Amino acid sequence: MNQDQARALLRDMFDAAVAAADPAQVLADHLPPKPQGRCIVVGAGKSAAAMAAALEAAWPDVDLSGIVVTRHGHQVPTRRITVCQASHPVPDAASQDAAERILAAAKAAGPDDLVLALISGGGSALMAAPRAPLTLEDKIVVNRLLLRSGLTIEDMNRVRRRLSAIKGGRLAQAAAPARLVTLAISDVPGDDPAAIASGPTVPDPTAGQDLSWLVDRLGPDLPQAARDLLMAPPQPAAAFDADYRLIATPQMSLLAAARVAERAGVTPVLLGDALEGEAAQLGIAMAGIARATAAHGTPATAPAVLLSGGETTVTIGLGDPGRGGRNTEFLLSLAVALRGQPGIHALAADTDGIDGTEDAAGAIIGPDLPQRVAELGLDMRAALAGHDSYSLFDATDSLICTGPTLTNVNDFRAVLVVPAG
CATH class of the missing domain: 3.40.50.10180 (Glycerate kinase, MOFRL-like N-terminal domain)
Known part of the structure; x- marks a missing residue:
């Protein structure tokens, strides 16, 4: 599965999740x-x-x-x-x-x-x-x-x-x-x-x-x-x-996305519809699960997709934060942890079409993201520290913009692991 096919499949799963709550x-x-x-x-x-x-x-x-x-x-x-x-x-x-x-x-x-x-x-x-x-x-x-x-x-x-x-x-x-x-x-x-x-x-x-x-x-x-x-x-x-x-419910939408994955020959792994905690920490944890899938076939053999829902949080410290929501913060943390590992793609978006207060639902990434960021002279770690995920994904043309979907079953996250090469 090439990068365009991976992105298309991730988007099809997200669209199915939203449609299940229409x-x-x-x-x-x-x-x-x-x-x-x-x-x-x-x-x-x-x-x-x-x-x-x-x-x-x-x-x-x-x-x-x-x-x-x-x-x-x-x-x-x-x-x-x-x-x-x-x-x-x-x-x-x-x-x-x-x-x-x-x-x-x-x-x-x-x-x-x-x-x-x-x-x-x-x-x-x-x-x-x-x-x-x-x-x-x-x-x-x-x-x-x-x-x-x-x-x-x-x-x-x-x-x-x-x-x-x-x-x-x-x-x-x-x-x-x-x-x-x-x-x-x-x-x-x-x-x-x-x-x-x-x-x-x-x-x-x-x-x-x-x-x-x-x-x-x-x-x-x-x-x-x-x-x-x-x-x-x-x-x-x-x-x-x-x-x-x-x-x-979020679970109904995850099941709809799972059916899309199965039709594409990809094994869905439902990790739960109620994952919480800091968005950046969840990104690190999900990167570890994706690596285990790629290296050891656990919890499933690639091609597989890790599906989850729920509502994370972003704790803002002192100083003015940048632009972003919990889904783009999760994805940026995931990307930093993966360091461009081949064969891992991901999408995270709010099913209502608005991630936090921004005009995007979320974003979609692939293993080429670090190179694209470097070519633009940007810094993923600095953007993550400054809670400025939206700006980075906007610059790299990674945002998903749906407009209001007129439904809301919380966040949708899909991490797709395919054989590299």
């Missing part, structure tokens, strides 16, 4: 029975508008109304469900307005109505309802601190639920006594409903936990109102039943 393809299979009365739709996330459009197509004869919020640039046309847009990953005034309108729509539901919640990744920032006495400005500061903290996504969501008036099951409480069904696309390790968009329609499993230890992790810039809420004695969450249906 709401237009999967949502209709998970719908509840049509209601006799009204169906009030609420929702938030990067896929919320696409999910709303898929619902309208599946239920043309149902009395649908409601409102969902998605990220700027992720909207699609709808006729009966209102779609609004807000900022991500840091909330803005539109995020708060959307949350208030969504809560109002849920509260307007009667006992004979069906409330259908369309939830996907990104909903935490897009649907921001600060818990009193927290203000929106406080919430924005907290979000920025979380993004720079190096905390796991689970710990971030603990904070978000504690500081929200809509997350941690509070949207579900607003919808009572109407019947509530949630359709969700998972973007979190383990597919925990309480973590997807910080769980607006399921009980908060950490409501009774002491979260005061997170105050020190977030540092002295944490607003006083947030500090007080995290330090306050925890209160148990309200208990209620949740009809929660996962329509797409």
Whole structure:
């Protein structure tokens, strides 16, 4: 398999992973029975508008109304469900307005109505309802601190639920006594409903936990109102039943990519859909597994592809970071560790089409990368140390730019090992 064929196969696997989470393809299979009365739709996330459009197509004869919020640039046309847009990953005034309108729509539901919640990744920032006495400005500061903290996504969501008036099951409480069904696309390790968009329609499993230890992790810039809420004695969450249906998950997308590999005569090795930790450290670890595959045929004999998902972190130290996201940082670390080893190619990208805050989904590399970097007078190690992976991959024409995919099942990583020569 030559380099062009390797790159094409990696891209085919990524495209299959994204297609497996396309709401237009999967949502209709998970719908509840049509209601006799009204169906009030609420929702938030990067896929919320696409999910709303898929619902309208599946239920043309149902009395649908409601409102969902998605990220700027992720909207699609709808006729009966209102779609609004807000900022991500840091909330803005539109995020708060959307949350208030969504809560109002849920509260307007009667006992004979069906409330259908369309939830996907990104909903935490897009649907921001600060818990009193927290203000929106406080919430924005907290979000920025979380993004720079190096905390796991689970710990971030603990904070978000504690500081929200809509997350941690509070949207579900607003919808009572109407019947509530949630359709969700998972973007979190383990597919925990309480973590997807910080769980607006399921009980908060950490409501009774002491979260005061997170105050020190977030540092002295944490607003006083947030500090007080995290330090306050925890209160148990309200208990209620949740009809929660996962329509797409990272594992489903990895399996779709694996089928593409098998058809190409390549052995897929699924390493897990919930790999976490520092992106650069995972790159080093994955390089070791790829080398073992090439040299010893473990965990599989080449040609083989190492598939994984999950959400890594990038901890930013002092100084101004360069440009990049967790997927390009992972790939750059992998490339540094591999040092141009023949026969190893890799792709890492966010399935929503946006790696961090940049305009690329991720990047794709081959063993020729070190030579190309050297010819441009660049330094891979310096770029990695400065968290400037985007700039290096942009200069070497390695970026993958898809635009918004209108879905989100977290990160997709594929390391392809083929016989060298």
